[in-house]
Amino acid sequence: MSIISDVKEVTELIKKIGNQELYEKIVNLSDDIFTLREENLALKEKLKELESAFETDNKLVRHGNYYCVEGHEDALNDSIYCMACWDHDRKLVNLIRESGYDGVTISCNICNSRKAQ
Ligand SMILES: [Zn+2]
Structure with missing residues (x-):
């Protein structure tokens, strides 16, 4: 009961x-x-x-201004995550890599942070 x-x-x-x-x-x-x-x-x-979040945090490795999953550093083109979104909100957000006339930029659609590569 x-x-x-x-x-x-x-x-x-x-x-x-x-x-x-x-x-x-x-x-x-x-x-x-x-x-x-x-x-x-x-x-x-x-x-x-x-x-x-703790488990994920232990798996993330910082590379410059973004994170990737430990052991997948060689797949940086596919699996990079926004540092600001993770550090502030504990949200794992994929970053978008775009090529333009001024080079490659990496951006986050959530926090709109933009980083030049
Ligand atoms: Zn973000």
Whole structure:
């Protein structure tokens, strides 16, 4: 049995007894349990995000003004990520490499940072 079903069962028993003061206390306790449960779920989700970011952070290697995944440094043309987006928002954003008359530029569509290569 879960704590939620236990509280519901106790609430029903108190309701049958007819003690208003006890009933109000169990209703308040039940509300507190729901609030704690919501907070617990939010914290678990945040922990998952942080663990994932930590794992990714350990795999990233800085090359100049961008990141690539460790072990894939030879694929710099395909797998380069925005340093600003990762450092500030923990978002892994692929950078776009464009050739123009003034040379090659690397840009990020999210933060619009632009770097000359
Ligand atoms: Zn960016």
